[in-house]
Amino acid sequence: MEQGYNLLHDGILALAEVERNGMRVDLDYAKEKHDELTDLIDDLEEEFKKTKFCKHWGYSLGKTKLNLASPYQLEHYLYKVKKIKPPKMSDSGKKGSTDEESLRALNIPELDLVLRIRKLKKLRDTYLHSFISESVDGFIHPVFNLHFARTFRSSSDSPNFQNIPIRDEEAKEIIRKALFPREGHQLLEIDYSGVEVCIAACYHKDPTMIKYINDPKSDMHADMAKQIFFIDELDKNIPAMKTLRNGTKNGFVFPQFYGDYYINNVASLVAWTKMPQEGIIKSEHGLELPSGIHLGEHLREKGIKSIKQFTEHLKEIEYHFWNKRFPVYNSWRRKWWSAYQKKGYFDTYTGFRISGVWDRNFVINAPVQGSAFHCLLWSLIEVGKALKKYKMKSRIIGQIHDSIVFDIYPPELDDVLDISKEITCVKLLKEWDWIIVPLEIEAEVCEVDQSWYYKKEIKI
DNA sequence: CAGCTCAGCGCG
DNA sequence: AAAGCGCGCTGAGCTG
Numbered sequence: 001m002e003q004g005y006n007l008l009h010d011g012i013l014a015l016a017e018v019e020r021n022g023m024r025v026d027l028d029y030a031k032e033k034h035d036e037l038t039d040l041i042d043d044l045e046e047e048f049k050k051t052k053f054c055k056h057w058g059y060s061l062g063k064t065k066l067n068l069a070s071p072y073q074l075e076h077y078l079y080k081v082k083k084i085k086p087p088k089m090s091d092s093g094k095k096g097s098t099d100e101e102s103l104r105a106l107n108i109p110e111l112d113l114v115l116r117i118r119k120l121k122k123l124r125d126t127y128l129h130s131f132i133s134e135s136v137d138g139f140i141h142p143v144f145n146l147h148f149a150r151t152f153r154s155s156s157d158s159p160n161f162q163n164i165p166i167r168d169e170e171a172k173e174i175i176r177k178a179l180f181p182r183e184g185h186q187l188l189e190i191d192y193s194g195v196e197v198c199i200a201a202c203y204h205k206d207p208t209m210i211k212y213i214n215d216p217k218s219d220m221h222a223d224m225a226k227q228i229f230f231i232d233e234l235d236k237n238i239p240a241m242k243t244l245r246n247g248t249k250n251g252f253v254f255p256q257f258y259g260d261y262y263i264n265n266v267a268s269l270v271a272w273t274k275m276p277q278e279g280i281i282k283s284e285h286g287l288e289l290p291s292g293i294h295l296g297e298h299l300r301e302k303g304i305k306s307i308k309q310f311t312e313h314l315k316e317i318e319y320h321f322w323n324k325r326f327p328v329y330n331s332w333r334r335k336w337w338s339a340y341q342k343k344g345y346f347d348t349y350t351g352f353r354i355s356g357v358w359d360r361n362f363v364i365n366a367p368v369q370g371s372a373f374h375c376l377l378w379s380l381i382e383v384g385k386a387l388k389k390y391k392m393k394s395r396i397i398g399q400i401h402d403s404i405v406f407d408i409y410p411p412e413l414d415d416v417l418d419i420s421k422e423i424t425c426v427k428l429l430k431e432w433d434w435i436i437v438p439l440e441i442e443a444e445v446c447e448v449d450q451s452w453y454y455k456k457e458i459k460i
Numbered sequence: 461c462a463g464c465t466c467a468g469c470g471c472g
Numbered sequence: 473a474a475a476g477c478g479c480g481c482t483g484a485g486c487t488g
Binding site: 072092099119122123127153161166191196400 | 466467471472
Binding site for chain 1: 476478479481485
């Protein structure tokens with residue numbers, strides 16, 4: 001366990017410096033945008049109050065004041081007063097859910113206003129407000145913890161640097177346009193590509209998975225998309241094919257790795273490919289394929305004419321996935337889980353013993369998630385040392401599980417990239433001989449004095 | 461007012 | 473056999 005201790009000791013010293021460095025915030029922008037959102041939210045709330053839907057909801061509450069931000073009140077009105085059948089239940093299973101997915105499924109126009117208000121409040125109160133209130137002299141200093149996460153991953157708070165919007169374009173723009181490098185500097189982010197898949201392979205050593213990782217021309221997600229949707233060739237440059245591949249990656253492959261099963265995968269795949277949620281699959285359903293026909297027609301030709309049949313099909317795919325394609329990975333999962341059940345703990349490659357009462361999915365995922373982060377942490381420590389050794393003006397200002405964010409003095413950009421690449425892809429593999437697959441990094445940069453919104457991938 | 465749980469939602 | 477993993481922040485609603 002000494003190795004694990006030393007990693008966290010060196011790690012927290014390196015991260016303390018990252019915290020002191022911090023990231024520059026455009027406070028004028030943040031405050032202006034904050035107030036702009038407040039005005040917008042006020043207008044939308046006024047608009048909502050004028051609707052019949054809102055008046056009836058308010059009437060149903062009697063003396064209680066209506067609060068459209070209250071899931072509790074909304075749940076009561078929709079599913080008790082109006083007696084609508086909830087599209088799904090909340091996680092606790094006790095109440096009808098009023099999350100975005102559920103409200104969209106109800107197809108009530110007024111609820112779009114509720115969701116719009118919810119989103120804008122999230123951006124204003126969780127991000128812009130915390131940037132303003134946590135900033136000191138125009139810098140935020142997010143905290144990076146190594147002693148909270150059960151997997152020995154990190155976490156971040158005050159403000160959380162690890163959940164800044166990026167998937168939703170509008171949210172990404174509003175929030176990331178508040179974050180800047182030091183004057184005359186530029187932001188750089190390097191990240192490990194598919195590091196959890198690589199680290200998982202070091203644990204289970206499945207030969208087929210190792211082949212996928214070693215052969216850059218092979219593509220596990222494309223192969224699965226071809227198998228699930230009966231396709232002979234998959235060209236990622238064609239948008240519909242890219243959607244099928246990404247839908248398969250995010251709706252089947254990764255959920256399966258995390259311990260999900262085919263029934264849940266159906267709903268996810270159906271959403272990605274625009275197929276009906278249940279019932280009969282018709283010719284006009286689903287993505288339009290390059291041949292001009294819809295996925296629905298294509299599946300019908302292959303004998304899949306209903307969601308029920310698609311579900312049975314996916315059950316067979318799942319069986320093939322774990323018993324024919326990745327049988328060694330599968331037997332590792334069984335052995336790892338069974339060994340834990342006998343011992344009450346499991347050890348990671350990076351020097352940690354995780355003991356306690358856990359469920360199967362945690363026991364299988366924690367060593368991978370933890371060790372993958374430790375690769376990043378070791379690299380961050382070494383890159384930090386190198387920046388000091390060469391007396392560079394560039395600094396590390398943050399870390400997001402598999403990536404490092406830098407505030408770069410522009411003349412040093414190429415050197416920082418060279419140093420980082422050497423440490424992350426060469427030195428780490430010499431230090432830890434249990435890493436039996438190659439690791440790769442990608443890089444994104446902003447131009448000088450540009451906000452974090454503009455980061456773009458570069459070749460390295 | 462402090463402190464808790466829950467629902468919802470942002471990220472890897 | 474079991475039924476996606478890990479985090480932090482906010483507001484609502486409740487208890488004491």
